[in-house]
Amino acid sequence: QEEKRAHRCLTKHLNLCLNVDFTKRVLKGRATLTLEALEDRFSVLTLDTRDLKIISVSANGQEASFTLGSKHSFKGTPLEIRLPFDISRGQHVIVEVKYETSPSATALQWLTPEQTAGKKYPYLFSQCQAHHCRSMVPCQDSPSVKHTYYAQVSVPKDLVAVMSAVRDGHEMDPQDSERIVYRFRQPVPMPSYLIAIVAGALESREIGPRSRVWSEKEFVHQAASEFSETEQMLQTAEKLAGPYVWGQYDILVLPPSFPYGGMENPCLTFATPTLLCLNLYSCLHQVIAHEISHSWTGNLVTNKTWEHFWLNEGHTVYLERMIGRSMESEQFRQFKAMGGWKDLQDSVNTFGPNSPLTNLVPSLQDVDPDDAFSSVPYEKGFALLYHLEELMGGPEVFMEFVKSYIQMFAYSSVTTDQWKNYLFTYFKDKVDILNKVDWNAWMYTPCVIMYDTTLADACIALSQKWIKVRSDLNGFKESDIKTLSSHQLIEFLSLLLQEDPLPLTHVKKMQDLYNLNSYMNSEIRFRWLRLCVRSKWEEMVPVALKMATEQGRLKFTRPLFREVYTFEKYREEAVRVFLAHRAAMHPVTAGLVAKALKVEQSQSTGV
Numbered sequence: 001q002e003e004k005r006a007h008r009c010l011t012k013h014l015n016l017c018l019n020v021d022f023t024k025r026v027l028k029g030r031a032t033l034t035l036e037a038l039e040d041r042f043s044v045l046t047l048d049t050r051d052l053k054i055i056s057v058s059a060n061g062q063e064a065s066f067t068l069g070s071k072h073s074f075k076g077t078p079l080e081i082r083l084p085f086d087i088s089r090g091q092h093v094i095v096e097v098k099y100e101t102s103p104s105a106t107a108l109q110w111l112t113p114e115q116t117a118g119k120k121y122p123y124l125f126s127q128c129q130a131h132h133c134r135s136m137v138p139c140q141d142s143p144s145v146k147h148t149y150y151a152q153v154s155v156p157k158d159l160v161a162v163m164s165a166v167r168d169g170h171e172m173d174p175q176d177s178e179r180i181v182y183r184f185r186q187p188v189p190m191p192s193y194l195i196a197i198v199a200g201a202l203e204s205r206e207i208g209p210r211s212r213v214w215s216e217k218e219f220v221h222q223a224a225s226e227f228s229e230t231e232q233m234l235q236t237a238e239k240l241a242g243p244y245v246w247g248q249y250d251i252l253v254l255p256p257s258f259p260y261g262g263m264e265n266p267c268l269t270f271a272t273p274t275l276l277c278l279n280l281y282s283c284l285h286q287v288i289a290h291e292i293s294h295s296w297t298g299n300l301v302t303n304k305t306w307e308h309f310w311l312n313e314g315h316t317v318y319l320e321r322m323i324g325r326s327m328e329s330e331q332f333r334q335f336k337a338m339g340g341w342k343d344l345q346d347s348v349n350t351f352g353p354n355s356p357l358t359n360l361v362p363s364l365q366d367v368d369p370d371d372a373f374s375s376v377p378y379e380k381g382f383a384l385l386y387h388l389e390e391l392m393g394g395p396e397v398f399m400e401f402v403k404s405y406i407q408m409f410a411y412s413s414v415t416t417d418q419w420k421n422y423l424f425t426y427f428k429d430k431v432d433i434l435n436k437v438d439w440n441a442w443m444y445t446p447c448v449i450m451y452d453t454t455l456a457d458a459c460i461a462l463s464q465k466w467i468k469v470r471s472d473l474n475g476f477k478e479s480d481i482k483t484l485s486s487h488q489l490i491e492f493l494s495l496l497l498q499e500d501p502l503p504l505t506h507v508k509k510m511q512d513l514y515n516l517n518s519y520m521n522s523e524i525r526f527r528w529l530r531l532c533v534r535s536k537w538e539e540m541v542p543v544a545l546k547m548a549t550e551q552g553r554l555k556f557t558r559p560l561f562r563e564v565y566t567f568e569k570y571r572e573e574a575v576r577v578f579l580a581h582r583a584a585m586h587p588v589t590a591g592l593v594a595k596a597l598k599v600e601q602s603q604s605t606g607v
């Protein structure tokens with residue numbers, strides 16, 4: 001794997017100059033990298049690329065020869081560049097690559113005007129984690145390499161470009177008066193997977209002294225009210241983890257096909273529109289607390305390779321829940337931890353309990369990180385940190401360690417061993433206790449943890465009542481769920497999903513009493529629809545497939561498709577609907593759903 005290859009040079013800075021061509025669906029321009037040699041007589045360097053058309057390469061202004069190696073299924077094609085001179089260790093070279101992306105670049109989704117809310121202008125967005133930046137920029141596409149970046153992006157004049165950087169003005173494109181060039185500056189060194197770009201008919205609104213929300217104009221108002229607590233969350237996070245170093249913290253609400261709940265792009269969190277609850281049952285703010293937390297864990301202290309992804313995600317979930325603890329209560333934190341434990345069990349069940357992908361530090365030799373992605377690094381990572389918190393003296397004591405770890409490794413990339421060594425150094429007076437931790441079990445087997453169940457008790461009681469009842473459903477009332485918060489309703493449905501399917505009569509009765517069909521909160525709706533399909537409620541199959549296709553968040557779309565696929569009678573329907581929508585789906589989502597439904601890459605729609 002490229003991360004394991006000893007680097008012979010390191011990128012220090014990247015300057016991007018890109019033209020967004022919506023007609024050809026390509027980015028065209030140049031990437032200029034400032035590289036530092038780590039060895040003497042340095043003259044050959046390798047950059048990661050995927051489906052890029054390389055037009056020319058120069059080094060310090062002189063033409064350089066280059067060759068493209070053979071293509072790997074997900075790692076892409078190495079670009080070997082031969083400098084026309086040697087440099088010594090510590091010296092720098094400026095390498096400029098002129099290139100064009102492919103219309104099928106895996107980092108990019110190009111949307112037609114019809115796929116946007118405004119229906120008038122096209123839209124482009126990127127998602128680079130883990131290995132996709134190389135399909136957008138020739139680079140050292142490894143989380144172990146950190147560099148600053150500047151960019152200039154030319155877009156048609158009706159559109160706006162934003163990036164994971166500080167905005168640095170815009171002006172008419174000197175090459176074309178129908179276009180505008182937007183400039184960006186990212187002065188904090190960061191890994192390539194955090195480079196992000198969006199171009200669309202965007203508007204924004206201020207929501208705090210260092211924050212704006214961005215989206216198509218149809219959602220700006222709603223997004224501004226939904227994310228109005230952002231500054232309070234940032235301040236809470238700073239009290240816990242130290243100063244926020246990225247300057248601006250904006251949130252961009254993307255179109256529905258964005259595959260993730262959120263992505264921690266520096267200065268500009270990307271968020272799914274499924275977080276907008278139409279203010280009916282608002283509750284999904286922990287995604288923003290999560291992305292804010294990444295400003296410290298992930299973006300400032302980064303996993304050295306994707307095998308150590310739990311360092312990014314486990315610490316981020318820990319910090320996210322500490323923000324929840326400060327802003328809500330300790331019970332709320334415990335309750336969220338219980339929900340997370342259930343997500344972990346789901347992932348373990350999906351992979352199989354003995355799958356190496358359930359390890360906290362899995363081997364990713366020849367494994368596509370997109371296939372390995374699950375709740376394991378998030379929730380097993382959190383559970384380990386929570387376990388250590390209990391052993392080391394509680395949340396305040398352990399949070400001080402996390403803060404110190406962040407300070408120690410800020411601006412660098414770390415491995416699990418470095419984290420563990422620092423843990424033992426920090427708690428030097430408690431090494432005896434740390435030595436009793438079954439590190440091997442934590443790293444290589446699922447473990448059991450008990451959290452405070454105060455807020456879960458009502459959910460457990462109601463779900464047990466539904467699970468145990470035979471035929472007399474008269475004991476259930478409309479008011480059963482009246483006192484449950486939306487968080488608790490989610491927990492109630494999650495508990496039912498862990499059991500054998502309920503009889504169809506039960507699920508229909510639940511609808512009669514609780515009217516769960518009317519809930520627009522995406523987390524509730526998703527679980528409810530799975531429950532209905534699992535109980536073979538045929539009328540709910542199209543409703544589930546509608547949710548699977550009208551938004552594209554992987555967390556919802558893939559399990560909904562899987563659920564319908566498991567319902568034998570509707571298996572073909574699941575495949576048919578997928579094939580009909582595949583072309584409009586995000587490339588990563590389409591690829592992963594195809595695998596889940598056992599659809600060949602070449603299989604056509606047949607419609």
Ligand SMILES: CC/C=C\C/C=C\C[C@@H](O)/C=C/C=C/C=C\[C@@H](O)CCCC(=O)O
Pocket residue numbers: 129130259260261262263306307309362369370371372373374377553554555
């Ligand atoms: C062990 C796995 C190693 C590396 C995986 C890294 C990246 C995988 C790739 O598929 C990208 C994931 C991006 C995730 C972004 C945000 C998540 O926090 C979203 C979680 C699900 C959701 O809320 O929708």
Ligand SMILES: [Zn+2]
Pocket residue numbers: 290294312313316
């Ligand atoms: Zn995360």
